Amino acid sequence: MSVLSRPEFHDEIKAFEHLERVIWADGPVCPHCGGMDRITKVKANPEKRIRVGLWRCGDCKGQFTVKVGTVFEHARLPLNKALQAVYLMTASKKGISAHQLHRILEVTYKTAWFLAHRIREAMRSGELAPFGEGGGFVEVDETFIGVDRTIKPKGEKKGRGFHHKHKVLALVDRNTGRARAMVVDSLKAADLTPILQANIDYEAFVLTDEAGQYKFLDRSFAGHDFVSHSRGEYGRGEVHTNTIEGYFSIFKRGMRGVYQHCGKKHLHRYVAEFEFRYNNREANGCNDRERSEQALAGIVGKRLTYSSTSRAAA
Ligand SMILES: [Zn+2]
DSSP states (O other): GGGGGGHHHHHHGHHHHHHHHHHHTTTTTOOOOOOOSSSSEOOBBBGBOOOTTEEEEEEOOOOOOOTBBTTTOOOSHHHHHHHHHHHHHHHHHOOHHHHHHHHHHHOOOOHHHHHHHHHHHHHHOOOOBBBTTTEEEEEEEEEESSOOOTSSSSSSTTSSSSTTSEOOOOOEETTTTEEEEESSOOHHHHHHHHHHHHBBTTEEEEEEOOOGGGGGGTSSEEEEEEEEEGGGGOOBTTTTHHHHHHHHHHHHHHHHHTTOOOOHHHHHHHHHHHHHHTTTSSSGGHHHHHHHHHHHHHHBBBOOOOHEEEEEOO
């Protein structure tokens, strides 16, 4: 893999310089006091235990690195390996398992596992603007994945149906080519409708399949139409859900192949990971390198502490 020969993947000093370029486009900022004017570099010195990437603020006398206040702050591995992991996770279409990261980066499985979750957190977009603004088409669909162990299977035919599975809802805005996906607890119309109203503009035209929970969406949006898969219908002109089905097919293949055992507490992070790659895909004008830098830009302000992740690790 020639791309992995880039210097920031192999040299920790270069890795810090790379991350500083991405995070501090206007120069270093002191995370303690916000100062920008009297910041000087502290030369690394292993003998005196002075870390790589250290800076000093003349205003508050505080010391810091670019990792402070980011998801990498407490990551216990060299930054160049973390940057390799970001690249691998953002460049592979279906994702990469913690086992693969553990082997490629030569770090423990546990370190790889936590690192992958840190990077997923960086990929989380937090975008709130509604889809379908100005009357565009928005496709909506849901999928079921894994087994939600917090729900007991109903009745005698245990394991059948979807009641006991995780439920993921996704939307695609056809004009922007962007997707938004989320884990939901229920697919009842009364629970779904407020979520859809919060994420889709009232002027939008919503497209779904014939599922009952979508039946009255024309009350909330400018328009709603559906395809009837049970009658063998897959589309009439603009009325189809092919885009969102394509989205879920990548998600499900990735989740099956790479992430076999995923508990409910972590599912939202995997969902964010697939959404990130979809929204920053080639067709949306984003190459592997830009996608990797986009994820790095997202590490700021999303600290993921060891304890909050491990408590949820079970
Ligand atoms: Zn300061």
